[in-house]
Amino acid sequence: MSKINPEFTNELKKFGAVNINACYNCGNCTAVCSLSTEDNSFPRMMLRASVLGLDTKIETSLDPWLCYYCGECSETCPREANPGELMMTLRRWLTAKYDWTGLSGLLYTSIPALIIGFILVAIAIIGVGYTMQFNVESIMEFGHDFEMFAIMGVFSLILVPNIIRMFWFTVLKEKIKVPLISYIKGVWDLILHMFTQKNALTCENNTFRWFEHFLIVIGYLLLLFTTVFLNWFETENTFVIWLGYIVGAIIFVFTFDFILSRIKKSKELSKFSHPSDWLFVIWLFLMGLSAFIVRIFIDTDLIDSNIWLYFVHLIILAQWALLIVPFGKWTHFLYRSFAMYFKKLEEDSK
Numbered sequence: 001m002s003k004i005n006p007e008f009t010n011e012l013k014k015f016g017a018v019n020i021n022a023c024y025n026c027g028n029c030t031a032v033c034s035l036s037t038e039d040n041s042f043p044r045m046m047l048r049a050s051v052l053g054l055d056t057k058i059e060t061s062l063d064p065w066l067c068y069y070c071g072e073c074s075e076t077c078p079r080e081a082n083p084g085e086l087m088m089t090l091r092r093w094l095t096a097k098y099d100w101t102g103l104s105g106l107l108y109t110s111i112p113a114l115i116i117g118f119i120l121v122a123i124a125i126i127g128v129g130y131t132m133q134f135n136v137e138s139i140m141e142f143g144h145d146f147e148m149f150a151i152m153g154v155f156s157l158i159l160v161p162n163i164i165r166m167f168w169f170t171v172l173k174e175k176i177k178v179p180l181i182s183y184i185k186g187v188w189d190l191i192l193h194m195f196t197q198k199n200a201l202t203c204e205n206n207t208f209r210w211f212e213h214f215l216i217v218i219g220y221l222l223l224l225f226t227t228v229f230l231n232w233f234e235t236e237n238t239f240v241i242w243l244g245y246i247v248g249a250i251i252f253v254f255t256f257d258f259i260l261s262r263i264k265k266s267k268e269l270s271k272f273s274h275p276s277d278w279l280f281v282i283w284l285f286l287m288g289l290s291a292f293i294v295r296i297f298i299d300t301d302l303i304d305s306n307i308w309l310y311f312v313h314l315i316i317l318a319q320w321a322l323l324i325v326p327f328g329k330w331t332h333f334l335y336r337s338f339a340m341y342f343k344k345l346e347e348d349s350k
């Protein structure tokens, strides 16, 4: 029998839930949601579990990751209980549950902790610059090495253990018996979901939003590849230089559109913005823009006299790599892809 946590709705409010106690279980949200099936009253079941304080049930569920926040359920809810935003809140809450360090929960629920984290990273980067006497070449070399070590460190120390914890909560703890062949067969689907997030197309009228997301994911991965493996800031190769310009521009143009939509609150999904939503889009925008301008300054021989610009870029990059990627909204991209994989394992076990 599941235990009831009477404080659960209060806990969810700290993660961004809005008005969930208003739900009177009418089922309109389930009727409009394209993910709802006969066996799964989606998203109403998650709402009931949340309101009743069944946190262990939610902890072992993959459902919050299946929702792509089209917002139709929130639009049709007669009580303005915002089921779409609740699903988003549950994704934040689950991110904090999977994270073994506890930092994700802290950064999601405490703005002072978030600000301190961002300031500490900025001070550390300026400190490194000071020890290098603000020499352009040494700092750029450091920046390049930092990217490599940050990627390896964050993946091996934070993200991989957290995915194993997610696997424990959602598959092992549930005692789901999966044939070995299903683990192998599902890998292709995992990769496909990771790069395309194709299930977002199951939501009606979502093709343009899906396309924007797709371009940002591809642009982001290419920018990472170009700066880390092709050493964009130091290369003389014309193809690599232009590739970096194009993917940098893709990132800042499309993320600017996301920022505008959050400011205007033009869509259901942008009506409620948690600080982590703002940080994600703004930092991604700043990263693309600052990388683009740094490369222009390199190409026009202005970087030596404007090393501060590279510093600004490096600070944004370090804050992104050390705080947003391992503990913030970036992880949703990874957990969602693994949720699709684990869901497939679950289906194969039946």
Ligand code: SF4
Residues within 6 Å of the ligand: 022, 023, 024, 025, 026, 027, 028, 029, 030, 044, 047, 076, 077, 078, 079, 080, 081, 082, 083
């Ligand atoms: S969230 Fe709204 S639409 Fe869904 S069951 Fe509750 S009251 Fe009805």
Ligand code: SF4
Residues within 6 Å of the ligand: 032, 033, 034, 035, 042, 043, 066, 067, 068, 069, 070, 071, 072, 073, 074, 083, 084, 087, 203
């Ligand atoms: S936001 Fe869309 S996909 Fe998510 S629960 Fe609501 S209707 Fe379903």
